[in-house]
Amino acid sequence: QVQLQESGPGLVKPSETLSLTCAVSGYSISSGYFWGWIRQPPGTGLEWIAIINHSGSTYYNPSLKSPVTISVDTSKNQFSLKLSSVTATDTAVYYCARKALTSHAFDYWGQGTLVTVSS
């Protein structure tokens, strides 16, 4: 059974960097698929942030105001997200998820982690 688990600080100060990690179990990231981050700000819908595959190819949502970096560590079977210079608008529940190769949809998701940007 594929499982994803987000981890990271729940509170980040404005202008600082938000860093999250998604640990994957039940499947080896190096075997394939795309691995992504999606967020849900309070009271709004889902927003795709970024995605990476096992070989390091990346795609980003150009709509995000804060600079974004996604990376993968196949040795630890995890991938990470960094948002720089965050503002209050980056407050959201952040989900990591796997994008399937056959269906092309996000078939496995983490439970999500709330990150609040506040001083």
Place this chain on the structure above:
Amino acid sequence: EIMMTQSPATLSVSPGDRATLSCRASQTISNNLAWYQHRPGQAPRLLIYGASTRATGISARFSGSGSGTEFTLTISSLQSEDFALYYCQHYINWPLTFGGGTKVEIK
């Protein structure tokens, strides 16, 4: 960027009734569309991909249809666990985008 518009924003349905949710893409996406169910405090769950193919383990109560720019998710005979938020999402190109969601609530 392809915009996904869902309607209605809220749908009030009685248990046992049918719910019909709509999703419109701002340009053609063929059948590159997924539907997700999102219950509060839980991870979103993939229901439908390819516009009409049910994901593994998804009840036959859920069905998807459409192609091009107009799509529909139908939930027949609503059960208590079906009252939730539903999102559509295209995956034809980058950036991936979601619709604003439809909340299915108990009437």
